[in-house]
Structures are given as C-alpha cells and as structure tokens.
Amino acid sequence: MPRLPRRKSRDPQGRMALGDHLRELRNRVLVAAIAIVIAAVPGWIWYKDLLSILTAPMRSAGGRINYPNLTDPFTVQFSVALFVAFLLSSPVWLYQIWAFIVPGLTKKEKRTAIAFIFCAVxxxxxxxxxxxxxxxxAVVILLGFTPEDASAMNIMPASDYLRFVTRFILAFGAAFLLPVFLVALNLAHVLSAELMLKGWRVAVIGLFFFAAIMTPTPDPWTMFSLALPMIGLYYLACGIAWLIDRRRAKDRPDWSQVSDDQASPL
Known part of the structure; x- marks a missing residue:
C-alpha cells in the first residue's frame, strides 16, 4: 500500500520558510472566508428584522431611507447579511489572525496567547x-445640520445609510482590539512594556486623532466615547505587557544578564 505523505512537523521555535508562510496565510484566509459565508445565512434570512434594528436611529431622528436604484434592495440585503456575518464569525477570523501570529512564538508564550484569543471576541x-x-x-447631530425648510426631506438612500452604519460599528469594534494586538506584539518580542509607557503621549494623541477620523460627527461627545475607552485599553495592555516582561526577567538565567566585559558564572 502506498504511504500517504507525512505532514511536515513544525519547528519548535516557530521558524517557517517563506513558502510555508504563504501557504499558512492562504489556509487561514480560506477558513475565515468560509466561516463568514456560513455566518451570512442568518443575516440573509432575518434581514427585515435586522434592517429594522439598524434603521431605528434614523427613524427616531425623523429621517427615512429609500431605494432609488433597481439593484438597491438586493445590495442592502447583501450588506446586512455580510455585516452580520462579520459579527457572528468574529471568533473564527480573530482566531485565524492569532493562529497566523502564534507560530512565531515559543511554546510557553503560545499558552499565554491562547488566553487573549478569548479576550478578543x-x-x-x-x-x-x-x-x-x-x-x-450621531445621527441626530448630523441631521441637525439640515436647513429647517428642508427638514422634511431627510430621505437617504438605503445603501448609503447602511454603509455609514456598518463602518461606524465595525470601526468601534476594531478599535477595541487594540490591547490584544499590543500584547501580541509584546509576546512576539517586538514591543516592550517600557517602550509602550515611554510613548504614552504619542499614543494618546494618536488615539484621539484616530477617534476624530472614525467618528464623522463634529461634536466632541462621539469622539470622546471612542477615544477614552481606547486610552483605558491601551494602559490595560501596558499593564499586561509589564507582567509578561517581569515574568520573562525572572525566567532569564543569571548568566544572560552579565555584560560582555565580565566573566559569566558558566
């Protein structure tokens, strides 16, 4: 009987050739895409109820949506299904991102990284x-710029409104993943806790700038509602990274901390 080719064992240090990295990326993307397609089924089935939930802020502000183009009903339903798919399949595609990063870590650090997978979702x-x-x-503030003589004409194309809502929600969700990826960089020996704390001023300014871009309203309330939680999560990531660095320092042997011009205990 012909023997099946044996699966190539992983390097204990997580080292991979370029071709292996590309194949790994392809497999991760394929699994995430399949999960998104499967998760889109509930969004397609319960489209009307979900659309009612997403358009509730618009209706409560006195606005309405319409379908000016022939293909808009299908486009809107597909957009709602895809949006729901990203939410429902978030455990899968977030895990695939981590699984692509994890091979570059040691076995001990992999066990620590597994805990953050459950924090990401x-x-x-x-x-x-x-x-x-x-x-x-945000909708009330944006519609408030409508002139009084045209306030009764707050009718927006459904595709434009859904594009604004879904991007707004997904941007907040992606922003809340900041501590997970900061800790991932720390686990990969790319970003230390000391460096993160030294650059807190730049980080805070950058987070406020990011919040100002991602929130389309001119009022400070919406910007602060995104920026302040992100700053808190940034310092949370700094604390976790500090604990990881402290544990590494304890596990590091004494001879590794001796300078080059001194004799080591070995």
Whole structure:
C-alpha cells in the first residue's frame, strides 16, 4: 500500500520558510472566508428584522431611507447579511489572525496567547455595542445640520445609510482590539512594556486623532466615547505587557544578564 505523505512537523521555535508562510496565510484566509459565508445565512434570512434594528436611529431622528436604484434592495440585503456575518464569525477570523501570529512564538508564550484569543471576541463585540449605543446621537447631530425648510426631506438612500452604519460599528469594534494586538506584539518580542509607557503621549494623541477620523460627527461627545475607552485599553495592555516582561526577567538565567566585559558564572 502506498504511504500517504507525512505532514511536515513544525519547528519548535516557530521558524517557517517563506513558502510555508504563504501557504499558512492562504489556509487561514480560506477558513475565515468560509466561516463568514456560513455566518451570512442568518443575516440573509432575518434581514427585515435586522434592517429594522439598524434603521431605528434614523427613524427616531425623523429621517427615512429609500431605494432609488433597481439593484438597491438586493445590495442592502447583501450588506446586512455580510455585516452580520462579520459579527457572528468574529471568533473564527480573530482566531485565524492569532493562529497566523502564534507560530512565531515559543511554546510557553503560545499558552499565554491562547488566553487573549478569548479576550478578543468580547472586546470586539463590546466595541460594536458601544457604537450602536452612540449611533442615535450621531445621527441626530448630523441631521441637525439640515436647513429647517428642508427638514422634511431627510430621505437617504438605503445603501448609503447602511454603509455609514456598518463602518461606524465595525470601526468601534476594531478599535477595541487594540490591547490584544499590543500584547501580541509584546509576546512576539517586538514591543516592550517600557517602550509602550515611554510613548504614552504619542499614543494618546494618536488615539484621539484616530477617534476624530472614525467618528464623522463634529461634536466632541462621539469622539470622546471612542477615544477614552481606547486610552483605558491601551494602559490595560501596558499593564499586561509589564507582567509578561517581569515574568520573562525572572525566567532569564543569571548568566544572560552579565555584560560582555565580565566573566559569566558558566
């Protein structure tokens, strides 16, 4: 009987050739894409109820949506299904991102990284929930710029409104993943806690700048609602990275801390 080719064992240090990296990336992307397609089925089936939830802020502000083009009903339904798919499949595609990063870590650090996989999904969904809670105020502020003589004409194409809402919610969700990826960089020996704390001024300014770009309203409330949680999560990531660095320092042997001009205990 012909023997099947044996699967190539992983390097204990996580080293991979360029071709192996590309194949790994292809497989991860394929798994994430399949999960998104499967998760889009509930969004397609319960499209009307989900559309009612997403358009509630617009209706409460006195606005309406319409379908000016022939293909808009299909486009809107597809957009809602895809948006729901990203939310439902977030455990899968977030895990695939981590699984692509994990091979570059040691076995001990992999066990630590697994814990952060379970933190990423609640953080992402919490950001999406905060965005939906902030959305009604954002819609009211934006519609408030409508002239009084045209206030009765606040009718927006459904595709444009859904594009604004879904990007707004997903941007908040992605922003809440900041501590997960900061800790991932720390685990990969790219970013230390000391460096993160030294650059806190630049980080805070950058987070406010990011929040100002991602929140389309001119009021400071919407910007602060995104920037302040991100700053808190940034310092949380600094604390976790500090604990990881402290544990590494304890596990490091004494002879590795001797300078080059001194004799080591070995």
């Amino acid at each position: 609640p953080l992402f969904l919490s950001g999406c929930w905060l965005a939906y809670e902030t959305l009604p105020k």
